[in-house]
Amino acid sequence: xxPALEYHHLQTRRQFFHGAGLKVGGVALAxxxxxxxxxxxxxxxxxxxxxxxxFPHFAPKAKNLIYLHMNGAPAQMDLFDYKPAMNRFFDQELxxxxxxxxxxxTMTSGQARFPVAPSxxxxxPCGKSGILMSELVPHMKxxxxxxxxxxxxxxxxxxxxxxxxxxxxGSEVPGKPSLGSWLSYGLGSESQDLPAFVVFTxxxxxxxxxxxxxxxxxxxxxxxxKYDGVALRGxxxxxxxxxxxxxxxxxxxxxxxxxxxxxxxxxFERFGxxxxxxxxxxxxxxxxxxxxxxxxxxxxxxxxxxxxxYGPNVGKPxxxxxxxxxxxxxxxxxxxxxxxxxxxxxxxxxxxxxxxGQCMDVDQxxxxxxxxxxxxxxLEDTLxxxxxxxxxxxxxxxxxxxxxxxRDHHPRNFCMWMAGGxxxxxxxxxxxxxxSYNITENPVHLNEINATIMHCLGIDNHRFTFPxxxxxxxxxxxxxxxxxxxxxx
Numbered sequence: 001x002x003p004a005l006e007y008h009h010l011q012t013r014r015q016f017f018h019g020a021g022l023k024v025g026g027v028a029l030a031x032x033x034x035x036x037x038x039x040x041x042x043x044x045x046x047x048x049x050x051x052x053x054x055f056p057h058f059a060p061k062a063k064n065l066i067y068l069h070m071n072g073a074p075a076q077m078d079l080f081d082y083k084p085a086m087n088r089f090f091d092q093e094l095x096x097x098x099x100x101x102x103x104x105x106t107m108t109s110g111q112a113r114f115p116v117a118p119s120x121x122x123x124x125p126c127g128k129s130g131i132l133m134s135e136l137v138p139h140m141k142x143x144x145x146x147x148x149x150x151x152x153x154x155x156x157x158x159x160x161x162x163x164x165x166x167x168x169x170g171s172e173v174p175g176k177p178s179l180g181s182w183l184s185y186g187l188g189s190e191s192q193d194l195p196a197f198v199v200f201t202x203x204x205x206x207x208x209x210x211x212x213x214x215x216x217x218x219x220x221x222x223x224x225x226k227y228d229g230v231a232l233r234g235x236x237x238x239x240x241x242x243x244x245x246x247x248x249x250x251x252x253x254x255x256x257x258x259x260x261x262x263x264x265x266x267x268f269e270r271f272g273x274x275x276x277x278x279x280x281x282x283x284x285x286x287x288x289x290x291x292x293x294x295x296x297x298x299x300x301x302x303x304x305x306x307x308x309x310y311g312p313n314v315g316k317p318x319x320x321x322x323x324x325x326x327x328x329x330x331x332x333x334x335x336x337x338x339x340x341x342x343x344x345x346x347x348x349x350x351x352x353x354x355x356x357g358q359c360m361d362v363d364q365x366x367x368x369x370x371x372x373x374x375x376x377x378x379l380e381d382t383l384x385x386x387x388x389x390x391x392x393x394x395x396x397x398x399x400x401x402x403x404x405x406x407r408d409h410h411p412r413n414f415c416m417w418m419a420g421g422x423x424x425x426x427x428x429x430x431x432x433x434x435x436s437y438n439i440t441e442n443p444v445h446l447n448e449i450n451a452t453i454m455h456c457l458g459i460d461n462h463r464f465t466f467p468x469x470x471x472x473x474x475x476x477x478x479x480x481x482x483x484x485x486x487x488x489x
Contacts, residue, residue, distance in 0.1 A: 049196055049226070051188040056458025061489060062383040062421025063190075065183060065337045065453060066327055068366060070358075071164060072211050072345030073414070075392035075407050077436040078119045078355055080415040081151050082132040085434040086118035086394060090402070094395045098437050105158055107348060108397050108408045116435065117396035117405035120352055129426030136359040139367035145426040146370055146379070147386075147417040148487045152430025152439045155390050155411045155446045160211045160346065163389035163411065168217040168339075170450055170475045177221035177466075179450060180337035182475045184227045185220075186464055187457065190334035193292035195230040198330055200323035200340045202234060205357040208344025218339060222468045224274055229339065232326070234318020238293050250290070296329055306372065311364040324365035328372050331382055345388060349398045349406035370419050379420045383456045385449075387416030394435045413439045416449065422456025422489055429487050447481035455483035 077083050094114040108114070121134045126144035133141050157163035162172035169176040177185070180197035189196030199218040204210060218229030232238045244250070268276040299307065299315065302325070307314050313321040320342055327338045342362055347354045366386065373379040391414025392407035399405075413432050419425070431441035451461045454475070461481065465472035 049184065049188040052186050055186050055188075057460045057463060058458050060422075060456065060458030062381055062456045064331050064335070064378075064382045065180070065457065066331065066369070066382060066384045067179065067337070067339045068362075068384065068386045069164075069167065069217075069339065069341045070345045070362070070386070070388040071213060071341050071343045072160065072209070072347070073163075073388040073390050073392060073409060074345050074358075075119075075347065075351060075355060076151070076413070076415040077392070077394060078121055078351070079134050079136060079359075080132070080149060080417070081413075081432060081436045082123040082134075083119070083394075083432075083434055083436050086116055086436075089116040089435075090118055091115045091400055094435065094437070098433065098435050100438070102412060103158060104393075105409050108393070108395075111397070114393075114395035115400050116394055117400055117407065120403060127426065129428075131426065131428055136356060137363045139364040143367050143370045143419065146374065147419040147425065148423045148427045148429060149415065149417045150429050150444055150449075150484075150487065151413070151415050151432060152442050153387065153414050153416050153444050153446065153449065154439060155414075157390070158409050158411050160389060160409075161214070163409075164211075165214070165216060167389045167446060169221065170447060170477050174214075174216050175221055176473070177223045177227070177475070178216070178218050178229065179453065179475060180218060180229050180339055181220040181223055181227040182464070183337050183454075183457065183459075185223050185466075186459060187336055189336050191336075192334075194296070194330065194333055194335050196336045197227065197229040198335055198338050199229040199231045200234075200327070200338070201231060202320040202323045202340065202342055203318050204320070204342055204344035205354075205361055208354055208358060209346045209348065210343040211346050213341055213343060217341065222473070223466060224277075226277075229337075232293075232323075234322070238297055243290065292333075296326065296333065299325065309368040309371065311368065313361075314365070320362050321365040321368075324369045325372075328369055328376075328378070331373070331378055332376070347392070347407060350404060351392075351406050352404060373420070382420045383422055383453060384419045385416065385453065386418075388414065390414055391436070394437055410437070412437060413443075418452075418487065423452075423487050424489050427487060429484070442486060444484055445481065447476040447479070448484050451476050451481045452483040452487065455488070 092115065094116055121136055123132045123134050126133050126141040129145050131144040131149050133144060155163060155166060157166050157172050165174055166172045168178045184196035201213055218231065220227040230239065237243060264276050310321045310325050313319040314325055316322055323340050327340060330338050344358055370379065370384055373382055390409055390411040393410045397406040397408045413436065429442055430439065430444060432438060433440050454461045454464065461474060461476045465474050
């Protein structure tokens, strides 16, 4: 065997160009790759992912993030943005001065009319704060004094896939790291036995108009792949291939991983590929998850009162309620970020019936999660975010009646709420016009939402970067985005 020939056979494409004598360009590339390798060092021997040096930038108000994403875009005027004046305009044309030639999707651009469709649902002020909420969310009314309701969120994208990608990665272009991956990379994890970033994609009412979910919403993008979100499945094994196959006991698995780790470390010493370190850490985490995941998913230690608080579906794996109680258990165990993506909110037609089913699925468990965190003293250290990728139009898509209507996509304004560490409780921020079509006070861009989330976790988004494709990449993009001071505690 010729060692030199064998070395060149084993070279990766990246290593070839790294040493191909590209003079000044090669030196610059080597420097960038060196920085990336240094930033992507593997975890210490105890398996805990450490924070980056200097992180957090300042004392955080929250240590953990729970992101409840309603995929498909809930109608803000049917849930949280009360607009009684619309009743006077039922079935009248949306005034041109309101629409103001803003772009609309091809799903309604061919309609002869844009008739105003007021919400058929009743609203009432809730709690001491008086935050207005719809009859569709009776349980969330009970946490009104714990949330900051942001009524003036806006985004750039008008269709689901780019809009959802933007919500979670700060870009409509696929390939960027998700919010949870950025936080895992910067802040590390306090859990030795569970991933830093966990994702649930629960079931949803069968009649719903559902959009697809893509793994890019919890992907690490150009960050090392060990910062990918780990999706816990609702049926079968929570994590595929974590269990030992028949005939393999834990001792055998430990011996195999020790031997494999030695081989991988030799490979890393030879080639310096940071993804080798990722493989080592992933094997170790999988070994620990063989015991930690069954313990996590066993609800036998939960009290009857707690289970009843989450609703009748809490014992059914794969449901939103089951995901919600597991989210609280993950936060208790030191997981940095938990994301629940609930599908079915794309209500272009038959909205009153469909949105009622969606709310029945998520309302009680969502409120229970906030209450449960608060009862256990976890809410002050956890930031909870609830929202979709954009809003819905006040004008009807399709046929209109007092009892039935549909709504198209609307990126100009929608509602989100936050609760927990770092944000004011019992506050409403921002305002829209009488048609819930344009923002009239305190606009909040989605990049500012992400800047606020990072601020609550002790991160200055302008100082949190990663070198890629010639840019110091940020979750909040190349333009300046600042935390929303009006909602910070």
